[in-house]
Amino acid sequence: ELKVEQNPLFLSMQEGKNYTIYCNYSTTSDRLYWYRQDPGKSLESLFVLLSNGAVKQEGRLMASLDTKARLSTLHITAAVHDLSATYFCAVVRNNDMRFGAGTRLTVKP
Amino acid sequence: ETGVTQSPTHLIKTRGQQVTLRCSSQSGHNTVSWYQQALGQGPQFIFQYYREEENGRGNFPPRFSGLQFPNYSSELNVNALELDDSALYLCASSLPAGPFNEQFFGPGTRLTVL
Numbered sequence: 431e432l433k434v435e436q437n438p439l440f441l442s443m444q445e446g447k448n449y450t451i452y453c454n455y456s457t458t459s460d461r462l463y464w465y466r467q468d469p470g471k472s473l474e475s476l477f478v479l480l481s482n483g484a485v486k487q488e489g490r491l492m493a494s495l496d497t498k499a500r501l502s503t504l505h506i507t508a509a510v511h512d513l514s515a516t517y518f519c520a521v522v523r524n525n526d527m528r529f530g531a532g533t534r535l536t537v538k539p
Numbered sequence: 540e541t542g543v544t545q546s547p548t549h550l551i552k553t554r555g556q557q558v559t560l561r562c563s564s565q566s567g568h569n570t571v572s573w574y575q576q577a578l579g580q581g582p583q584f585i586f587q588y589y590r591e592e593e594n595g596r597g598n599f600p601p602r603f604s605g606l607q608f609p610n611y612s613s614e615l616n617v618n619a620l621e622l623d624d625s626a627l628y629l630c631a632s633s634l635p636a637g638p639f640n641e642q643f644f645g646p647g648t649r650l651t652v653l
Binding site: 463471472473474475478518520524525526527528529530531532 | 572580581583584587594595597629631641642643644645646647
């Protein structure tokens with residue numbers, strides 16, 4: 431069964447600091463996504479990672495994928511308050527998509 | 540080009556009732572997926588429709604059913620509502636390149652079951 435684990439589930443960090451969110455999954459997958467969700471809002475697609483070693487960057491966020499380790503990371507560089515949100519990874523295998531529980535990120539001044 | 544839209548935005552029902560939620564996919568998208576997101580949790584995949592056929596289903600009972608229409612809009616029907624069905628229901632549409640390609644999510648329908 432495809433399982434997805436994120437850690438940490440809660441993350442409080444200061445502005446300007448760096449941190450990494452981890453996403454582990456249990457079986458081989460076809461692709462991996464990262465999403466952002468603001469409170470009471472829908473999901474916003476951040477990255478789609480398709481192959482081993484894929485790295486994508488957008489602003490202060492960088493996502494990478496290691497299919498051999500079944501691990502994806504979302505690295506936050508020099509955090510700012512606007513990054514406060516919940517971040518989900520999601521893994522696709524065959525015709526199923528599984529989400530992690532989410533990492534609730536709070537960036538404090 | 541319009542994005543994914545859902546209706547209604549909020550809905551209150553009582554146990555045992557039936558509900559229909561609607562989703563209009565983004566222009567040109569032929570795949571629609573539905574998700575249930577309980578408060579404080581990640582979305583759970585309900586099912587996906589590709590060119591009007593069910594193309595995958597998560598671990599949800601048969602009282603959750605769906606349709607996709609020729610214009611690729613979609614409905615989610617839930618019969619015999621239970622309290623645990625209270626959640627945000629999200630639909631997402633995908634580009635024609637294939638199922639589970641990059642998905643664009645709608646704003647969601649918040650269902651409360653009393």
